Amino acid sequence: MNINEQKKQFETQAIRTQTERTQYNEHSTPLFLTSSFVYDESEEMRAVFADEISKHSYSRYTNPNINEFVEKMTKLERAEAGYAYASGMGAIFSTMMALLNSGEHIISCSSIYGATYVLFSSTLPRWNIQTSFFDIRYPEMIEKLIQPNTKILYAESPTNPVCDVLDLGFLAEIAHKHNLLFIVDNCFATPYLQTPITLGADIVLHSATKLIDGQGRVLGGVVVGNKEIINKIYLFSRGIGSTLSPFNAWILSKSLETLSVRVERHCENALKLAEFLEQHHKVDSVKYPFLKSNPQYQLAKKQMKMGGNIVAFEIKGGFEAGKKFQDSLLMCSMTSNLGDSRTISTHPASTTHAKLTKDELAASFITEGMIRISVGLEHIDDIIEDIKQALEK
C-alpha cells in the first residue's frame, strides 16, 4: 500500500481496490470461479508449492476474488493483513484453533453472539481450552480472571443482542499490560462506524453475513490483524478448509462498495425508531447506543461514528407479550439474521437464547420481554407504522 492509497477516504477504499482482470479488461471485477490454477512450467509450480513465490494455486488457499475482498476489509479496518472464511463462525473457530494450544485460557465478555458462547463454553473445553466470562458492567474485574495460561481477551461491542457498549481502549490497555491478544468481533459496528485496531485491538473479526453483505444473500467471515498473526491464522485455516468461496467473496466485495451509504441509512432509521419506542406506553425501556438517555451515550459517541442498526427494547408483559408482538407484525420479518436491508424482529428469550439457563440469560442481560430489532432500509415511516400497530395489539 503506497502513501496515496492510505490517505484515501473510507468510501473510496471500499470501491477503488486494484482488481484482477482477464484479457477482456472488465470494469467490474470478474468472478474467478475455479478451484485451481495451472502452470506452464514445472519449475514455477515447484516454487509456488515451496512458498518461494506467491501465486494462486488452489482456491482453498487463495483466489483473486477472495483476495480482493480481504484487501478491502484489511484497509477499511486499518490492519496489515487478513483472511476470509465461509462464515463468521468459521472465522472465529479457525482463529481460536490457530492461536491456542490445549491447556490455554480465554477471557471473554459474557454478552456475546450465541454460537460463540457455545463454542467457548462447550466446544473448546473438549480440547482443554477453558474460558472465563466477565460481566461487561465490571471490566475492572478482568484482571482477577487472568491466569498464567491466559492468552486471549475477547469482546464484542456493541454486544449482541442487548446493544451494550464496551470501552475498547480500556480493554486493550488491560490486555497489553498482561501480554494477552485482544480480539474484537466488530460485526455490529462494521469498520464504517468503528475501527477497533485504532483503539488497540490486535485482531478484528466479522461475520460478513450481516451488514457487510447487507442483503441477506450469502454467508462469510473475515479476520484481520498484523502480518505475523494473520500468517499464522492463514496457514492453519487453508489447511482445514474453512475458506470463503470465490462466489461469496465476489458478492461481498461488491457489497462493500455500498457499505457506507447503507450503514448510514440503517443508523438514521434505527435512531428514529429508538426515539419512537422510548415514548411508547407499551415499552418499558429501550437500548440504543446513540439515545441521549443511554448511560453509555458518551462512550458510544467517543468510540463510534453512529449508533448501529440494532435496537433492543423491553415490552411490557414479559415472555407472552414478546411472542404476541412477534405474531402481530405485518411487514417486519421473523428470522434469525440481522443487518439485512429488510427489518427483522427477534424475541431472543423464545428463540436464539431459549437454551440458556436462567443464570446465563441474566448474565447476558436478556429478559423475557426483550425484542431485538435489526432496522432495515425500508422507509422509516413504514417500519415505525408496523411496529406501532404490533405494539397496540
Ligand SMILES: *Cc1c(COP(=O)(O)O)cnc(C)c1O
Ligand atoms: C452472526 C454473528 C456471528 C456468526 O456469523 P455467521 O456468519 O453466522 O457464522 C458472529 N458474531 C456476531 C456478532 C454475529 O452477529
